[in-house]
Amino acid sequence: MRIIPKVLTALLCSSLAFSAASHADEISSRVFKVGFVQAKNHPHGLGAQKFADIMKEKTDGKIKVMVFGSGTLGGDAQVISSVQGGIVDMTMVTPGLLAGIEKGFGMYGMPFTFENAKEVDAVLDGPVGQKLLETLPAHGLIGLGYWDHGFRHVTNSQQPITKLEDLQGLKIRVQQIPTAIETFNQLGANATPMSFTELYTAMETRTVDGQENPLAAIETSKFFEVQKYVSLTGHFYDPLVAIFSKKTWDKLSATEREIVLEAAAEAQAYERKVSREMDVTARESLAKHGMQVNVLAPEEIARMREHLKPVTDKFTQEYGVELVQAMTNEIQKVRNQQ
Structure with a gap:
């Protein structure tokens, strides 16, 4: 319907x-x-x-x-x-x-x-x-x-991201959005806002170490040609x-x-x-193209979420407490039914 x-x-x-x-x-x-x-x-x-x-x-x-x-x-x-x-x-x-x-x-x-x-x-x-x-x-x-x-994940040319500390100092391209910039800076990375159209060249020339995008975007844009590691962080849903x-x-x-x-x-x-x-299918394809794919442990995701609480609290105020609470309530209804 x-x-x-x-x-x-x-x-x-x-x-x-x-x-x-x-x-x-x-x-x-x-x-x-x-x-x-x-x-x-x-x-x-x-x-x-x-x-x-x-x-x-x-x-x-x-x-x-x-x-x-x-x-x-x-x-x-x-x-x-x-x-x-x-x-x-x-x-x-x-x-x-x-x-x-x-x-x-x-x-x-x-x-x-x-x-x-x-x-x-x-x-x-x-x-x-x-x-x-x-x-x-x-x-x-x-x-x-x-x-x-889709859910966004981190790729980079240096090392797998298995824990919060692995992001320390990595120059990660992010969208030109305040939440993205502050999230990755809070995680210890060097957030680098940049247009998507400039991204492939920036990774190829090592202007940035990595980026974060859903798997389908990583595959269709052929980032596997200039990136080695993809870590399934799922930090944002887009x-x-x-x-x-x-x-x-x-x-x-x-x-x-x-x-x-x-x-x-x-x-x-x-x-x-x-x-x-x-x-x-993109996850399988990226592995076939030589990327090393790793999944983060649930407890490590929980650590990152807790570490990002200052960011979440700040933007909850900025975007509207009532609106964010309404979104949270809808999510909780689904979780209660599962």
Whole structure:
């Protein structure tokens, strides 16, 4: 069953009322541009292509979606700005990159928040996730839902990470997000914020020792060519926010908006499935490519979580105690059912 965020339902109802008066609900010939930083064979790219295919099918080819991967249209920050300006029509970004627009999105990036996909989906598809999506139209964006990126793990060229102390002094590239920077600095690493589009070269030239990303991103970006060790820390879970340009949205008829919503919902379900399947196969593939994969002991994860309490406490205050508590309550409901 297709789930449409409340804010989109309101927007859709508004457009339907307008359409009935103006008879503007026909499908016009249009071209949408979707840009993102991952490779086209990454789940993000596969999800974007699924969206494009569905749009083509549902509009009999009238609406064409052009898919631009590997940072062709710029890094995440640049593409978000382009979506707000209507230059790019859609992208998928980690929530922390939206925290400068709406600070609550940053809470997803707090360390060791989620343990599994059930907890993730309960939060994202429930009242907490939808409440944050409802804030986006005021910032020139339409939130189409949440895709999957996966749990993030550390890779580096120096040594396996088996305990907290192994991170000491390692220069680790992180996203340009405060929670990521402070998390790794607190763990003793030298956090180095950098655009994803610059990362491969930085590792190849040893400008940085390592980085942290989900396994599918590590594999599809061929980081195994410049990294030796992957340690399954699972320190952050990254959803993606699928965002659409409000400038483009406002030009669409009610029928076109309904099709966009349907295509986005179907692409979301597909991308989540593919991403989670690829997370399993990527681990095997990275080992075959010569990377040494190690799992951290549960007690070591607990040590890291406790060591990061100052970071968690700080950002709980920053992002909103009530909002973070609402997220925690949703997670606890899932854990109580297991």
